[in-house]
Amino acid sequence: MLITATRRVLDDSLARNSLLIMATTVANGGLGYLYWMLAARAVPQPQVGTATALISAATAISMLANLGAGHMFIQRLPGSAPDVWSRIVGGGLLAGCAATAAVATAGAVLVPMAAANFGFLGRPAGAVALICAATAVTATTLLDNVYVAHRAGHGMFVRNLVLAAGKIGALAAMLAVGAHSAGAVVLSWTLPILLVSAATLSAGLGRLRPGVRLRLSGLGAELPHLRAALTGHHLINLTQAGPAALLPVLVTARLGAGATAHFYLAWMTASMLFMVSPAVAAALYAERTNAERVGLGRAALVVLAMVGAPAALLLAAGDRILGLFSAGYAAEGGLLLQILVLAAIPDAVTNLAVAHWRSRGEFRLCRRLNVVRAVCCLALTWLLLPGVGVTGAGVAWLVGQSAGALLVLCLVARRVKESR
Secondary structure, eight states: OHHHHHHHHHHOHHHHHHHHHHHHHHHHHHHHHHHHHHHHHHSOHHHHHHHHHHHHHHHHHHHHHSTTHHHHHHHHSTTOOHHHHHHHHHHHHHHHHHHHHHHHHHHHHHHHHHOGGGGGGGSHHHHHHHHHHHHHHHHHHHHHHHHHHTTOHHHHHHHHHHHHHHHHHHHHHHHHTTOOSHHHHHHHHHHHHHHHHHHIIIIIHHHHSTTOOOOOTTGGGGHHHHHHHIIIIIHHHHHHHHHHHHHHHHHHHHHOHHHHHHHHHHHHHHHHHHTHHHHHHHHHHHHHHTTOOOOHHHHHHHHHHHHHHHHHHHHHHHHHHHHTTOHHHHHHHHHHHHHHHHHHHHHHHHHHHHHHHHHTTOHHHHHHHHHHHHHHHHHHHHHHHHHHTHHHHHHHHHHHHHHHHHHHHHHHHHHHHHHO
C-alpha cells in the first residue's frame, strides 16, 4: 500500500513538486537550525546578534526589491523559445539583483540613521556585507523559481541541500582557523549562496534546459515584462508574505521581547501547516503555465492530505508539544497554537484562489484579496495585543485569513450567479 501511494505521488506532478518545495523549506530549516546552533555555541552572543540582524535585514531587503521576477519566470518560461528563455532569465536576474543592490545600498545609509542598533551598517564592511548578502538571497530565490517554472522541484531541493550543508561547512572552517566574529558568520552564510548560484548559472541551468546559454543582449525587450511583474506579481507577493514577516515585529513592539519568545515558538510550530498551501499554490501555478489542466479541487485534495494529520495532532497535543520546551511556553502559547492551526484552513482557501486567479492574469483581484487579509491581520494585531496578549496575534491572524476566504467565497458565488 505504501509503495502504491508513493508511486501515485511520484506520478502526480502537482503533488510531487509540492512535496519537493516543502522538502526544500524543511531541509533549509533543519540544517539552518544546526548552523545557528554551531554559531551560538562558538561565537560570542553580541557577535551572533549582529550577524542575525544583518542577515534578517538582507532577507527583508531581498523580499522588498526582487521585483517579482520569480513568478514572472513561472509565468513565461514554460514553452519559451531558447533565445527568449535566455533573455527572460538573464534580464530577470540582472534587474532583480541590481534593484536589490541599490535598495541595500540605500538601506546601509538610511537604516543606521533611524535605528541606532543598526549602527554597524554605517561602517564600510557592514554596508558591503549587507549588499552582498541581500543580492545573494535574491539570486538564489530567483534561481529556485526557474526550477519551479519547469516543475523540476528535485533540482531546487538538491541545490538548496548543498547550499545549506555548505553554510555549515564554511562556518566550521571559519571557526577552525580562529574566526569567531560576526563577519565570519555572515561570510560563511553568504559565500555558499554565491558559489551555489554561480554553479547553477554555469552548469545547472544547462541541464535544466539543454543547449541554452544566458544572454544579456536585447534586454530592452524585457522592460515591459519587468514593469508588469513589479505591479503584478511583486505586489501580490509582498501583500501575501508581509504580514507573516511583520507579526513578530508587532508583538515585540507592543509586548516586549519576552512575549515574542512565547509567540515565536507557537508560530514556528504552526508554520509546518502554513508552508503547505503556498507550496501547492506555487506548484499549481507552474502546472497551469505548463499548459496542464489542473483543477482547484485536485490542489485542495493535495493540501488536505498534507495538512490533515499534522493539524489534528497539533489541535490535540499542541500544548504538550510546547511543554517540551517549558511549562511556561505551554501555558502562554497553547491556545495561540490552536488558533493558528485553525487559521491554516482559510489561509489555504485564499492561497489557492490567488494561484488560480494569478494563472488567469487577474492580478488586481489577487492584490485586493491579499490586501484585505493583510490589513485585517496587522490592524487587529496592533489593537488586540495590549489587552489580550500574544493570543491576540493569533486571533488577528485567524480573522485576517477568514476575511480573505470569505471574500473568495463571495466572489465565487457572484461569478456563478452572473454566469447563469
